[in-house]
Amino acid sequence: MEPGRRLTGVTSQLTSALEVSVRQGGVDLEATLDACCQIFPQLFSRTIQQHATDKQKSPPESILRQSVERHQADSVLPAAGRAPLDFAAVKHHLQTASHRAKALLLQALRRRVTRSSSRADVVETYVAGDLAGLQRVDEYTRHVLSALTPPEPHVVQQSWARLLNCLASFCSGRTYLCMYQPLMDTLLKVLQYQKLDAVTLDMVLATLQKLSLRRPAQTRMIEWGMVEWLVGFLQDHAVIPAYTLEYGCALLMNLCLRTAGRQKCVPHVNSVLKLLTDLLGSNNAQVLPYVNGTLYSILGQPEVRARATKLGLGQVLEYFMEKGSTDLRRQLEYIMRQYRGEGVDGAASDEDDDDIEDTEFLEEDIDADDPVVAEIGEHEGEELLATLRAGSDGAGRTAARRGLSPRQGGAVPGRPVSPRLPSTAHSDSVLVVA
Structure with a gap:
């Protein structure tokens, strides 16, 4: 859980404590502090350490107040x-x-x-x-x-x-x-x-x-075999964390926008197509634009398009077009045109030197x-x-x-x-x- 969500959780706990206090005339702040520490331990750990050195036990309200004040002081500089x-x-x-x-x-x-x-x-x-x-x-x-x-x-x-x-x-x-x-x-x-x-x-x-x-970075990564590495790494997409999967798919797409990157896919076309069609059914909607962008780019390669035809990619695309959202259907329509050879290769031109x-x-x-x-x-x-x-x-x-x-x-x-x-x-x- 990222800090923003953790802070929201702490806010929810404090709000609930305030509501209970208003209704019942009091609240168990020890329990509230414990709950907040479970949600966002980093927010409270240093304050708790400092109070642990005191001879007398510090009240939970002091720890809560000082922790929030420290966070506010550090939030925006x-x-x-x-x-x-x-x-x-x-x-x-x-x-x-x-x-x-x-x-x-x-x-x-x-x-x-x-x-x-x-x-x-x-x-x-x-x-x-x-x-x-x-x-x-x-x-x-x-x-x-x-x-x-x-x-x-x-x-x-x-x-x-x-x-x-x-x-x-x-x-x-x-x-x-x-x-x-x-x-x-x-x-x-x-x-x-x-x-x-x-x-x-x-x-x-x-x-x-x-x-x-x-572009120079793309070239170097392609030379280092990052396309092949990503294709292998992303095969375990079902157990890869969302952040990792999102950036891995985005990097694969960026490299496949280059002719050299697309050509790296040809020897591994079966694995690449299986990976991308599996990811079309991913629950992580954030990766779909990168999956679709990669698929569209590599289908500009005649060898990839021919193999995709033998593997029945068209049926897979039609299935997801029926099940997907309006945005997904629109993207898949472009991919289907590329698959049928009706589109123009929309990948970035290798002659375009602009970053x-x-x-x-x-x-x-x-x-x-x-x-x-x-x-x-x-x-x-x-x-x-x-x-x-x-x-x-x-x-x-x-x-x-x-x-x-x-x-x-x-x-x-x-x-x-x-x-x-x-x-x-x-x-x-x-x-x-x-």
């Missing part, structure tokens, strides 16, 4: 509230600090974007500061690539993957991430060959999907189910970034490196697109945190 960063210090800490301190700093950098009232501006400052070390390749750049490729799933790897996915949600971020090909090669290698926890897999896949709005920039959208999943939770005495978020502001003193930088407080020393789409809507939560992950 105006530009005036952002301390300008010393990027040299930021990169130094990301290279030399402990794993936990790195994860907290990466989380803070990401949240400055996701919780800002001017997100694109924040991303542009990160690009100007060369946050990932892509403009001037040096030892820090190699450290970033190494952090993305640990021998086992690791919290720092996931934190970097979340941040890259965040940057890739913006035009300037995509331009920045695409400028250094070894970064994309690393992401492709990680996705195809490394053991990943579920969240890191989602973040890397979504990052690549957003980068696939750029297609989708509307910038930052999904809530990027912040969801984050295993990084600050403990008592640790800086987090803007409080942590303030220790790395331009002109900050050495004591603050030392505290940031440790992650501790100084006080304590420690239609059928025919163009590349990206999904726009948030979806379901990720499965739990087992991460190495030290």
Whole structure:
């Protein structure tokens, strides 16, 4: 469950408690707090930790009030509230600090974007500061690539993957991430060959999907065999989480809009057609435009169309046209024309060098189910970034490196697109945190 739904659940619990209090003259706030903690544990965990150090037990109303106040304070950060960063210090800490301190700093950098009232501006400052070390390749750049490729799933790897996915949600971020090909090669290698926890897999896949709005990125992914990998990966669509399935299908469609991508489908035409026809019956309506876009594109290949005829694709399409919604029927009519050879290949022309920039959208999943939770005495978020502001003193930088407080020393789409809507939560992950 993403944060928005969790917060709605907490609101519902508090509203119910208020109604009971009005009717009966009182309410069990302990039970209300317990219910709220079950729905949104991250919202209350730090406040509960702080109150646990008190000699006297804190009343539940204090915990509820302080937790909600902290969330409100962190929800949207105006530009005036952002301390300008010393990027040299930021990169130094990301290279030399402990794993936990790195994860907290990466989380803070990401949240400055996701919780800002001017997100694109924040991303542009990160690009100007060369946050990932892509403009001037040096030892820090190699450290970033190494952090993305640990021998086992690791919290720092996931934190970097979340941040890259965040940057890739913006035009300037995509331009920045695409400028250094070894970064994309690393992401492709990680996705195809490394053991990943579920969240890191989602973040890397979504990052690549957003980068696939750029033609050079499409070309590189096709060269790396991403079409074939996606066809194999998506065969298990019945058990793949909604977020993963949506971005996987969207990436497959973007790559199949290219002639080279469609040609990669030909040797695997039976598997591709089975996958796409199975997905036409998916309960996840978000994937249908990408499934239909892929099907329309590959049917522009005579070899695929001939095989589809032998497999009786027309009957499958007619079945879904009868059962589907008005929008689905309209899309399937275009596909049927392509299947019969009556349509014009509507895929993006390989001679068209213009990149297609989708509307910038930052999904809530990027912040969801984050295993990084600050403990008592640790800086987090803007409080942590303030220790790395331009002109900050050495004591603050030392505290940031440790992650501790100084006080304590420690239609059928025919163009590349990206999904726009948030979806379901990720499965739990087992991460190495030290």
